[in-house]
Amino acid sequence: MSFARCKSAFSLVEVVVSMGILATLLLALAATSASAVQLGEDMRERRAALAQAASVLERILATDSLESDPAYVDPNSGEPTRLVHDLASDLGEAAPAGLDGWSGSAEVRAYRFDALVDGAPAAWRDLADPKPFLWGEGQLFEVRVTVRWRPSSVGRTGGSQTSAVTLRSFYYPSPEEP
Amino acid sequence: MRARGTALVNVALVVLIALGVVTTLLLASNGLALQARGTQEAAHVRFAARGAVATAAAWLDAFAAQGAPLTPTSSPELWAGDGIDVPYHLVLTGSGASCAPDASGLFYAPGTQGLSGEAWLDGARALLRAPPAEATEATFAVRVDFEEVGGTFFYRLRGLARASEEGVSDPRNPSVLAAQAGLVPAVPELFAYGFAGRERIVLRGRGTLAVADSNDDPNDPVLSSNGAIGPP
Numbered sequence: 001m002s003f004a005r006c007k008s009a010f011s012l013v014e015v016v017v018s019m020g021i022l023a024t025l026l027l028a029l030a031a032t033s034a035s036a037v038q039l040g041e042d043m044r045e046r047r048a049a050l051a052q053a054a055s056v057l058e059r060i061l062a063t064d065s066l067e068s069d070p071a072y073v074d075p076n077s078g079e080p081t082r083l084v085h086d087l088a089s090d091l092g093e094a095a096p097a098g099l100d101g102w103s104g105s106a107e108v109r110a111y112r113f114d115a116l117v118d119g120a121p122a123a124w125r126d127l128a129d130p131k132p133f134l135w136g137e138g139q140l141f142e143v144r145v146t147v148r149w150r151p152s153s154v155g156r157t158g159g160s161q162t163s164a165v166t167l168r169s170f171y172y173p174s175p176e177e178p
Numbered sequence: 179m180r181a182r183g184t185a186l187v188n189v190a191l192v193v194l195i196a197l198g199v200v201t202t203l204l205l206a207s208n209g210l211a212l213q214a215r216g217t218q219e220a221a222h223v224r225f226a227a228r229g230a231v232a233t234a235a236a237w238l239d240a241f242a243a244q245g246a247p248l249t250p251t252s253s254p255e256l257w258a259g260d261g262i263d264v265p266y267h268l269v270l271t272g273s274g275a276s277c278a279p280d281a282s283g284l285f286y287a288p289g290t291q292g293l294s295g296e297a298w299l300d301g302a303r304a305l306l307r308a309p310p311a312e313a314t315e316a317t318f319a320v321r322v323d324f325e326e327v328g329g330t331f332f333y334r335l336r337g338l339a340r341a342s343e344e345g346v347s348d349p350r351n352p353s354v355l356a357a358q359a360g361l362v363p364a365v366p367e368l369f370a371y372g373f374a375g376r377e378r379i380v381l382r383g384r385g386t387l388a389v390a391d392s393n394d395d396p397n398d399p400v401l402s403s404n405g406a407i408g409p410p
Contacts, residue, residue, distance in 0.1 A: 021189070022196070025192075025197070028196075029196060029200055029203070032203045036203050036206065036207040036210075039207050039211060043210055046214055047214060050218050054225075140233065140236045140275055142229075142274070142275060167222060168229065169226065169228050169229035170228075170236075170275065171229075172233070172239075
């Protein structure tokens with residue numbers, strides 16, 4: 001071995017420093033990869049929940065018979081009422097694949113027009129705050145669909161935190177033609 | 179000396195490559211998260227705009243059901259446009275189940291020529307992107323165009339909704355939902371329109387039931403219960 005070849009070798013300090021840098025970078029790479037995989041899984045779950053919420057909301061908005069459904073009228077007072085439907089037992093929905101701890105609800109809240117209180121139509125009032133001289137039956141419905149689930153990242157750590165997606169819209173049945 | 183220099187370059191290359199991979203992964207993750215949030219935001223705004231159109235249609239039909247539909251003739255103070263070059267139009271703003279003609283003046287000036295085409299969208303977006311005042315938060319704006327065809331008229335509604343999360347959705351948001359709602363024939367007979375298909379009329383509370391045979395003098399009834407309506 002010549003003197004020049006001995007000079008070209010790494011010193012111990014160089015090797016240790018290089019391995020330290022590489023180890024740090026490899027750890028960061030592994031952590032980032034794990035985080036990316038977890039994020040992808042979370043986003044997949046959120047997209048599945050969102051798709052189901054949108055599907056249920058579209059289905060309710062397309063029903064076009066809420067105003068004639070007797071279930072939306074209180075049998076005692078005759079007032080339109082607010083109902084909460086369970087997605088599984090009332091609407092026959094099933095948990096999307098891969099969603100643990102899944103549950104969901106569809107809340108339908110009736111509004112009606114307060115035409116005579118101020119002498120002219122001005123706003124739709126919540127039926128929870130009835131006043132005299134109400135006009136008509138429930139004619140405008142707020143539909144709010146919520147899908148809840150336990151994220152897989154929480155499930156692996158044994159936590160009880162849940163995520164939820166909520167979509168809301170209004171439904172106005174077309175008036176009947178004369 | 180040349181060999182030691184080569185070793186340092188190798189280390190630097192490895193470091194740079196590793197940093198590049200980490201950065202790429204981080205950017206990809208961030209893009210994935212933004213994509214999912216954008217999908218959710220688009221669905222939220224789409225349904226909110228659809229609900230805004232439903233609320234505005236119900237608000238308009240409430241007038242029609244009382245026999246007094248809103249038209250440029252019946253309420254000229256609400257409408258802009260001339261019905262020729264620019265269709266008669268008004269803008270309703272509100273939140274949830276409440277709406278009313280807009281009073282912000284951002285894009286709607288009743289009695290003027292108003293804005294044609296899509297120009298009103300700039301004002302509507304400015305309204306819906308502005309930090310809302312606590313008591314006057316408008317989460318949607320609906321433009322109502324009044325159009326007449328063959329002796330009847332209808333409203334054409336276009337709704338925009340406020341995004342729930344700033345900076346997530348498309349720059350063109352609040353999104354536009356075009357819809358035609360509330361085909362409103364000119365019906366002079368209230369019972370023929372508002373009560374069509376009803377099986378019975380239920381009266382609650384105390385008062386007087388009166389029937390008039392003319393819209394010209396509704397306070398001069400031809401029949402009256404004279405206060406006989408009340409609990410048995």
